[in-house]
Amino acid sequence: MQERIEASDTDAPNTSDKSNRRDFLVKGSAVASGIGASALHVPAVHSAEAAAANSELVRIGIVGLGGRGSGALNDNLTINDNVQLVATADVDPAKHEGILPRLKKTYGDKIAVDAGKNFVGLDAYKRILDDPEIDLVLMTTPPGFRPKYVLEAVQAGKHVFAEKPSCVDPAGYRTCLVAHELAKQSGTAIVTGTQYRRQVNYMEAIQKIHEGAIGDIINMTARYCSTGIWYRARKEGMTDTQYQVYNWMHFIWLSGDQIAEQAVHNVDVMNWVMGGPPEQAYAGGGRFTRPDDSEMWDNMSVDFTYPGDRQVSFKCRQIRGTQSEVGNRIYGSNGTATILGSNGGAMIYDKDGNEVWSMKGNIQAAYKQEHKDLVDSIRAGEPIVELKQTADSSMTAVLGRMAAYTGQKVDWKFATEESELDLFPESLSFDNDLPEPSFAVPGQTKLT
Structure with missing residues (x-):
């Protein structure tokens, strides 16, 4: 493992000449009341006139380069024209070294990741979200990270592909609902990895x-x-x-x-x-x-x-x-x-x-179809937002x-509205000690 990258470790992007890079990246959005304090800041987000956007380049960043991450990349790059991988983030530097040469050999110019755009560490995903050149983020980390990361991606004005499951506890579920509503209001897409919905x-x-x-x-x-x-x-x-x-x-x-x-x-x-x-x-x-x-x-x-x-x-x-x-x-x-x-x-x-x-x-066609539907919806200016249905499941x-x-x-109402269960560690770094692993025992494990 490698030490996490702090903001000071990489040059901050100059956004002054990039905010109007594409027609479908210039729409500002107001956030309606009721979303919650954590979701109130939304920068300029993607919009489109369908006729003008059909051939626009969609630049992709990926967070999580494991098996499902490489699978999602292959599906997206195979089914879509004029898309390009431009940045990656993972906690393990070996993942970058393993996957990128293989992808470059297969997809050629669709792989355009500069050496400085392979980010490593628990905070590496933030470098993807901070990059104004990136339109679409593939969120393929372990599921526990997903609710927070997806919400932050929407707040950053990114379109999102989010693998399943969307959450692993009630706290994460409620975060997903906020992200879903925010994406609808801000005009950003969220397509999820429930491929049977497209089989x-x-x-x-x-x-x-x-x-x-x-x-x-x-x-x-x-x-x-x-x-x-x-x-x-x-x-x-x-x-x-x-x-x-x-x-x-x-x-x-x-x-x-x-x-x-x-x-x-x-x-x-x-x-x-x-x-x-x-x-x-x-x-x-x-x-x-x-x-x-x-x-x-x-x-x-x-x-x-x-x-x-x-x-x-x-x-x-x-x-x-x-x-x-x-x-x-x-x-x-x-x-x-x-x-x-x-x-x-x-x-x-x-x-x-x-x-x-x-x-x-x-099923292979379905894996690819979810990525085609996602990119098509971005270019048409009619972004798909389906996080809630996957969060419900x-x-x-x-x-x-x-x-x-x-x-x-256990009742649905209790679990979704009253439960205080939040499994994510209060403080997380690679130096952390975590509680000793344990497994649930009915009658001893309490409903919270």
Whole structure:
């Protein structure tokens, strides 16, 4: 790890001749009342006349160069013309050295990162947000950082691609709601990494369900059961913060546990089908196979109650040697629908079990489509802002986790409006000591 970059370590940009760089970067915005003191400052933001902006260069900065970050970059650079990566930020300098040569070889002039634009450290993201040349920021850090970073990006007048989940606790959820409303008012886009919302077989199947193809929706089952997940052992000399960020999946303040970090895809489909978030969750689960210093559970089962007393039975699991199952089954008064994960396809059956419709899946196309929709919306001057729907789904996952960890029934209203749960450390630096890792025990872990 490398010491964080302070503002004094890099020259401040001269913005006097850059504020009118493009037609679609010049719109000022007033912020309406009710957003909150932390979100009151909004600089000039992006706007467009669609006819004039269709060919404008979109300059990209990325925060977080791990697997999902490199994936998002590949998707954006592949599907969009006249886009350019101009700056990167990560806590690990080795990430820059590893990914940029590969990208340059593949994408040529679309990679235009000057040596001084590879920022390192916990505060490196601020250098991206401070750069007036950057139009679009890809936020692909561990999830725990996401609410704060996305809000600050909107305050800086940037368009945003934000990976899922949007938040890992109620405090982060409320931050996301502020960022969503601020982006709508200021004319900046926020597209999120819920690729199933742009996977054609999912879109078609759920539209048919909403149009009555299986009658009234009665209940649903959702599964994200897999055989395991990565774990990175602590390296000699790492501080607590360095290690936990390095092995972020296994610390709840960073990942939110499997239900939030990975299974949120199924949770998002649940909310999509049901028309919004649930009213309540009741859950159980535990851990059998996790490393000693992992805070994660390895299985969780949640009964979600949706408006109209409709029930969704949800299960997620990461245990090696077990049978995988990823998909969703929706039960209606006149039939059923099955929507499988990844490329598994979607099918609708009548009440006698006869298949009446099906469509294959193409998840790779969906990954790319979210980035095309994002850039197209920026150039058209009609920025997509979809953070709230993903925050609702992320918070639904958190609701289920809160119920499982505590052994209590947890209401949506309590979790979103009253809960004081805020997992992010009060003070964070690479020199910090962090609390000893621990995992939740129902009956002992308190609902807060």
